[in-house]
Amino acid sequence: MNISPLPRGLLATVVLLSLIVPTYAADPLPSWNEGKAKQAIVEFVGKVTRAGTPDFVPAAERIATFDNDGTLWAEQPLYFQGLFMVDRVKDLAPEHLDWKSREPFASLLKGDLKGAMSGGERAVVEMAMTTHAGMTSEEFEKMVKDWIANARHPVTKRLYTEMVYQPMLELLAYLRTNGFKTFIVSGGGIEFMRPWTEKVYGIPPEQVVGSSIKTKFEMRDGKPVLVRLPEINFVDDKAGKPIGIQQHIGRRPIAAFGNSDGDLQMLQWTAAGAGPRFCLFVHHTDAMREWAYDRESAIGRLDKGLDEARAKGWTVVSMKDDWNTIYPK
C-alpha cells in the first residue's frame, strides 16, 4: 500500500494546516440563548486562547472547575446522593430488622424523610456511614453504578443522569475543545461521582474532586482491597473547595462555575489569581422547567454568592432566561 501519495513536503504542509486553521463550526452552545451570559463565556474563551496577546493562557494552565449538585445536574428536592442514601437504606433494611424501631431509620423506612432528618447532623452522618462505609471501594463502585443505571428521580421519574443540564454539557465540551481541562469540585462524595462522570460529562475519575471518607488498605485472601471506613476524611465544600483544588489539582483554576454559597470560596480563589479569570453562578430561576430557589433554600442556598457576584461583575446565569433547554432530549 502506498500510504503517502503526496510528496513529503506537501504532506507535512497539509497536516500542519489542518492543525492550525480554525474551523468555523456551528454554534457550540446552542442551548444558550443569545445574551450577556453566553457572550461573556465566548469572549473569555476567545481571549485566553488567542496566541500572542497579553491575555493568552497556555493550554496546560486552562483549568476550569465545576461544582456538581445544582451546577451540572439538579439537586432538588434533595441532593441526589441523599436520595441514593434513602434507596440504600431501603435496600439494606431486610438485613437490619432493628431499623423498624430505631431512628433515624424507622422514619426513613416509613417514607418520612423530614422525620429522619430531624435527628440533625448525627442522624444524617449515621445514615451516610451505614450506606457508604463498611464495604470495599470496588463494592461501593458497583452499588453506585447499579443505582445510577436504574434509580429514578421521585418527581421527574427520569434517570438521574437525565437530569444533567444540557447547556452545561455544551459548555464542558466547548471548553475542552478550546484546550481547557475540566474538573468537578463538589461537596458530593468523590466515589459517588467517579463511576459515571466520564460517560455523562466526559470528565475522567482523576479530574473529580469531592468529599471523602477514610479508607484502609488490607489483604483479604492474598488480594489487596481498600475498605471504606465510617470516618470523614475531607469535606470538599465552602472553604474546603480551594483546599481540595490545591490538594488535587495543584494549580489555581482560571474559570470556576458554581450555583450556591458552597461554591463562593472556589470562585474567590479563582478570581484572585493573576491574569484573566472567569467566575459564573447558575441561578435557579425556572420554577416551570426546573426549580426556583436562592437566598432562602436549605439545599443550594445562593445568598452571599449572589451579592458578591453582582459586586464583582461575575456572570450570573438565569436558567429561565439564558437557557432554551434544561435537560438533554
Added chain:
Amino acid sequence: MNISPLPRGLLATVVLLSLIVPTYAADPLPSWNEGKAKQAIVEFVGKVTRAGTPDFVPAAERIATFDNDGTLWAEQPLYFQGLFMVDRVKDLAPEHLDWKSREPFASLLKGDLKGAMSGGERAVVEMAMTTHAGMTSEEFEKMVKDWIANARHPVTKRLYTEMVYQPMLELLAYLRTNGFKTFIVSGGGIEFMRPWTEKVYGIPPEQVVGSSIKTKFEMRDGKPVLVRLPEINFVDDKAGKPIGIQQHIGRRPIAAFGNSDGDLQMLQWTAAGAGPRFCLFVHHTDAMREWAYDRESAIGRLDKGLDEARAKGWTVVSMKDDWNTIYPK
C-alpha cells in the same frame, strides 16, 4: 490565502493517514541496555496498545504510577527533601537565635545531621514543620522553586534536577507517546514536587500524588490564601500509596514503578487488577556511578519487595547492568 490547496476528500485522507500510520522512529529507550528489563517494558507496551487483541487497554485506562525518590531521581545520602529541610533551617537560623542551643536545630546548624536526627521522629517532625508550615502555599512554592534552581547536592555538586535518571525520563516519554498518563505517587511532599515536575519529568501538578500537611483557607486583606499548618494530613507511603492512588486518580494503575519496600503495596495494588499488568523495581546496584544499597539501607530499603518481585516475576532493573547512562548529560 488559499489554505486548502487540495480537494477536500484528499485532504481528509492525508490527515487521517498521518494519524494512523506508525512511525518507526529511533530506539525510544537508548539509555537502556538490551536485556530482559527493556524487553519486558517494550513487550508490555506493545501488548496493551495493540487494538483488537484481548490484552488491549483503552488509552484512558493506561495509568502508570511512579515513585519519585530512588525511582525517578536519587535519594542518597538522604531524601532530597531532607536536604531541602537542612538548607531551610540554615536559612531561617538568623531569625531564630535560640536554635543555637536548642535541639535538633543546634546539631543541624553545626553540620551534625546524625545528631539532629538522634531525637527520632519527634525531632524530624519538628524540623519538617518549622520549614514546611507557617507560610502560604504560594510562599512555599516560591521557596521550593528557588531551592531547586540553585541548591547543589552535597556529594555530586550537581543541581538536584540533574540527578534524575535519564533512562526513566525516556521511559516516561515512551509511555506517554503510547497513550499512557503518567503519575508520580511519592512519599515526598506533594507541594515539594509540583513546582518542578512538569518541567523536569513532563508530569503536571495535577498528576502528582504525595504526602501533605493540612492547610487552611483564609482571607488576608481581602485576598484569599491557603496557609500551611504544622499538622500532617496524609502520608503517601507503603499502605498509603494505594489509598493516595484511589483518592487522587480513582482508577487502578496498569503499570507501577518503584524502588523500595515503601512502594510494595502500590505494586501489589497494581498487580491485583484484571488484565495485563506491569510492575517494576529499580534496584540500586551501581556503587560506581550512583549508590549500591538494598536490604539493609535506612533510606530506600528494598527487602520484602525484592523477594516478592522474584516470587511474582516482576521486573527488577539492575542500574549497573540495565542502564548505560544514569544522569542526563
